[in-house]
Amino acid sequence: MHLAEIRAEIDQTDMQIVKLINQRMEYVLRTGKLKQFILDPAREEQVLKQMLSQARGLIRPEFITELYQSIISESKLLQERNLKLVGFQGEHGAWGELAVRRYAEDMIPIPCMEFAHVFEGVRDKELDFGMVPVENSLEGAVTEVNDILVETELNIAGEVVVPVRQCLLALPGTDYREIKVVYSHPQALAQCRSFLSRNKLEPRPFYDTAGAARWLSQERPSSTAVIASPIAAELYGLDVIKEDIGDNTDNFTRFLLISREPSATPGNKCSLVFSTQHRAGALFEVLQVFAENEINLTRIESRPIRRNPGAYAFLLDFLGREDDPVVQKALGRIREMTPMSRILGYYPEAAPAR
Amino acid sequence: MENLKLVAGLGKERSKIQVGNAVFGESLVIIAGPCSVESDDQIMETALAVKAAGADILRGGAFKPRTSPYAFQGLGLQGLKYLAKAGEAAGLPVITEVLDTRDVSWVAEFAQMLQIGARNMQNFSLLKEVGKCQRPVLLKRGMYSTLEEWLNCAEYIMNEGNPQVVLCERGIRTFETYTRNTLDLSAVPAVKEISHLPVITDPTHGTGKVSLIKPMCLASVAAGADGITLEVHRNPPEALSDKDQALTHGEFDEIVKEVRLLERYMKEKKDALS
Numbered sequence: 001m002h003l004a005e006i007r008a009e010i011d012q013t014d015m016q017i018v019k020l021i022n023q024r025m026e027y028v029l030r031t032g033k034l035k036q037f038i039l040d041p042a043r044e045e046q047v048l049k050q051m052l053s054q055a056r057g058l059i060r061p062e063f064i065t066e067l068y069q070s071i072i073s074e075s076k077l078l079q080e081r082n083l084k085l086v087g088f089q090g091e092h093g094a095w096g097e098l099a100v101r102r103y104a105e106d107m108i109p110i111p112c113m114e115f116a117h118v119f120e121g122v123r124d125k126e127l128d129f130g131m132v133p134v135e136n137s138l139e140g141a142v143t144e145v146n147d148i149l150v151e152t153e154l155n156i157a158g159e160v161v162v163p164v165r166q167c168l169l170a171l172p173g174t175d176y177r178e179i180k181v182v183y184s185h186p187q188a189l190a191q192c193r194s195f196l197s198r199n200k201l202e203p204r205p206f207y208d209t210a211g212a213a214r215w216l217s218q219e220r221p222s223s224t225a226v227i228a229s230p231i232a233a234e235l236y237g238l239d240v241i242k243e244d245i246g247d248n249t250d251n252f253t254r255f256l257l258i259s260r261e262p263s264a265t266p267g268n269k270c271s272l273v274f275s276t277q278h279r280a281g282a283l284f285e286v287l288q289v290f291a292e293n294e295i296n297l298t299r300i301e302s303r304p305i306r307r308n309p310g311a312y313a314f315l316l317d318f319l320g321r322e323d324d325p326v327v328q329k330a331l332g333r334i335r336e337m338t339p340m341s342r343i344l345g346y347y348p349e350a351a352p353a354r
Numbered sequence: 355m356e357n358l359k360l361v362a363g364l365g366k367e368r369s370k371i372q373v374g375n376a377v378f379g380e381s382l383v384i385i386a387g388p389c390s391v392e393s394d395d396q397i398m399e400t401a402l403a404v405k406a407a408g409a410d411i412l413r414g415g416a417f418k419p420r421t422s423p424y425a426f427q428g429l430g431l432q433g434l435k436y437l438a439k440a441g442e443a444a445g446l447p448v449i450t451e452v453l454d455t456r457d458v459s460w461v462a463e464f465a466q467m468l469q470i471g472a473r474n475m476q477n478f479s480l481l482k483e484v485g486k487c488q489r490p491v492l493l494k495r496g497m498y499s500t501l502e503e504w505l506n507c508a509e510y511i512m513n514e515g516n517p518q519v520v521l522c523e524r525g526i527r528t529f530e531t532y533t534r535n536t537l538d539l540s541a542v543p544a545v546k547e548i549s550h551l552p553v554i555t556d557p558t559h560g561t562g563k564v565s566l567i568k569p570m571c572l573a574s575v576a577a578g579a580d581g582i583t584l585e586v587h588r589n590p591p592e593a594l595s596d597k598d599q600a601l602t603h604g605e606f607d608e609i610v611k612e613v614r615l616l617e618r619y620m621k622e623k624k625d626a627l628s
Contacts, residue, residue: 176431177456199459241431242463 030126032079087118087127093210093232099255103160130258137252150313156345158257169238170225183212184227195245267347274341293330322346360512363550374447376410378552383581387413389596391433401440403603412446426594434464455483485514521553525560534562542577554581
């Protein structure tokens with residue numbers, strides 16, 4: 001190996017060390033939400049003892065002690081700051097993380113494998129909030145999230161609209177002419193269908209856009225690129241071959257902020273879920289209440305109720321304030337008319353993405 | 355010329371080819387920019403300057419076919435990104451040369467018009483490849499080529515399904531050494547006699563001398579050219595390629611003013627006569 005090659009390996013290892021420490025800090029913050037007191041000497045001792053058992057080869061016990069004392073003290077400092085943790089689905093660099101950053105800069109995005117984990121984390125108080133995509137301008141409703149919203153006891157406390165700018169990413173030094181296959185989330189591949197076919201690239205599905213970027217940077221397969229956000233390129237040390245490769249530039253995803261508590265600030269928008277009786281005109285009568293009270297609907301989505309096949313739940317968003325008597329009168333009428341109805345939250349309407 | 359099925363003009367309407375807001379075959383199209391994209395700020399500065407002066411399309415090479423393999427070969431993909439960004443900022447469509455069949459679809463992702471250079475005029479596999487793509491093509495005349503050879507190359511592109519071809523007379527090799535090439539202005543009316551395709555001139559390469567560029571621009575307009583392409587650099591002595599023939603921003607501005615004046619004069623006179 002040449003000096004430069006060895007150094008490149010060292011740099012790679014350092015990058016991984018920092019990423020793993022970051023991951024450890026994220027878990028620490030989550031446990032911090034569950035603990036009553038930050039100080040826990042018994043746990044600290046246990047961690048240290050366990051790591052000392054790993055001291056072999058070039059790793060001296062004194063070094064382990066010093067290293068872990070430093071990590072533990074940093075962890076406690078972070079816990080004391082009482083940071084707001086927001087779960088999102090996917091890995092770092094996913095569009096959900098960008099939604100968190102766009103919503104509030106001081107919130108800490110925490111990666112979760114699945115949408116259900118985001119909701120469970122908020123419910124179980126490990127996370128303060130969740131950020132989940134509810135609809136996309138090109139691909140429509142994110143069905144899994146809508147299904148969870150029908151059942152959840154959690155509240156919607158805010159929303160944010162994120163412009164989706166898909167990028168083609170490859171390992172640094174890749175000759176773009178050698179690229180043959182492209183990995184990404186099926187939604188992202190679908191959004192870039194025409195770009196892929198113009199350049200004779202074969203699409204291959206992956207569970208997450210940012211996950212594909214991480215996988216590429218670790219496995220380093222040849223002739224391969226991924227579609228992900230520009231942030232993912234930065235995080236995983238990939239080159240942006242081409243920005244904005246989506247077939248339509250009007251590509252936006254609307255995300256909802258999920259919370260145990262209702263929105264702290266009064267909002268001008270409301271989300272409602274309800275079901276109707278199985279008879280002619282039942283849905284029409286509910287919608288008529290909104291029409292008669294001149295309340296503007298911004299979205300309506302129907303989802304099958306999974307524990308009761310044949311029955312449907314309706315997710316409906318409208319512009320209206322909690323302290324508006326007209327809104328309350330309308331909602332009162334709807335409560336009387338429907339077997340199930342629940343306000344998911346009042347929250348401020350998001351600014352347009354552009 | 356009997357092999358020219360698609361290029362021949364007899365009985366056909368003159369082609370109009372749109373690139374951004376510019377339409378070849380409708381009014382005089384001015385293409386301008388540096389020989390090579392050298393850096394982010396270099397192409398940006400020139401893009402804004404030529405736009406302000408009244409250019410219609412921004413040019414800039416990312417892949418350079420140089421006489422010597424040791425001369426600057428262009429920035430490649432990075433150059434394409436800088437060019438596209440500068441074009442977007444200035445509100446100009448961009449044109450760039452493509453050298454390699456494997457690059458055609460990628461260059462088309464960044465540029466609104468593709469250029470086939472004089473040295474590649476008879477690179478038939480490259481002609482077929484740009485013929486399969488949806489972008490308008492500027493086909494330069496090879497420096498040793500007859501009109502018939504040149505027009506047959508346009509036929510190659512059109513035969514693959516791409517009707518958007520603009521021809522560019524860029525000077526031919528003669529025994530004259532005072533000028534870099536000899537700009538064959540008679541090619542402009544000659545091509546128009548034979549074909550329905552728009553034809554423009556390249557006085558920069560056609561003369562290789564800054565002092566001769568303006569007169570040849572005016573002569574091109576008088577001869578009926580559908581446009582001109584010019585090399586412009588923010589600081590010609592420092593250009594990484596073709597520094598002896600690049601115009602300054604100021605010189606370009608002056609040429610555009612006179613060329614537009616002549617264009618308007620000719621149009622008014624023509625309208626008055628008809």
